[in-house]
Amino acid sequence: MTLHRTASVAIILVLGLGGCAGMKTGRDRIVKATPRCVDQTAQIYFEAESAELTKEGRAVIAAAAGESRPCKVTSVEVLGLADSVGAPDVNLELSKRRAQSVTAALSAAGLPAGEFKVLAAGQAGATTAGGQARPLRRRVDVVLHLSPN
Secondary structure, three states, X not given: OOHHHHHHXXXXXXXXXXXXXXXXXXXXXHOOOOOOOOOEEEEEEOOOOOOOOOHHHHHHHHHHXXXXXXXXXXXXEEEEEOOOOOOHHXXXXXXXXXXXXXHHHHHHXXXXXXXXXXXXXXXXXXXXXXXXXXXXXXXXXXXXXXXXX
């Protein structure tokens, strides 16, 4: 066989076998995986001194809402946090606004509004016992408590 013909045969085999990987069998069309309805945790981060959701934050919320759709949402915990920069009362208010912003977005994504437990910690816990600032505290932690339908 010539080199050209050998290469042609190899290309045909690769293309032909590659098409098999995308084929669905009858079983694939009938059997569907059951949803995993286990509690989910998500962290939504914010810019400094802001309670406005970022593009990335909206994507995290959309993904969490989408993954919880086949399940029953028994409750949702939303905890707003802030870093240690600034006055404690200002940071507490900021963390409340962050939690409210995330709660509104979760409700808009289809999660049942009556099941929310919304909390704000402000800058509590934002520093270690030694006075070091804890990084990445400009966020809201969300826990989705899920169960099978």
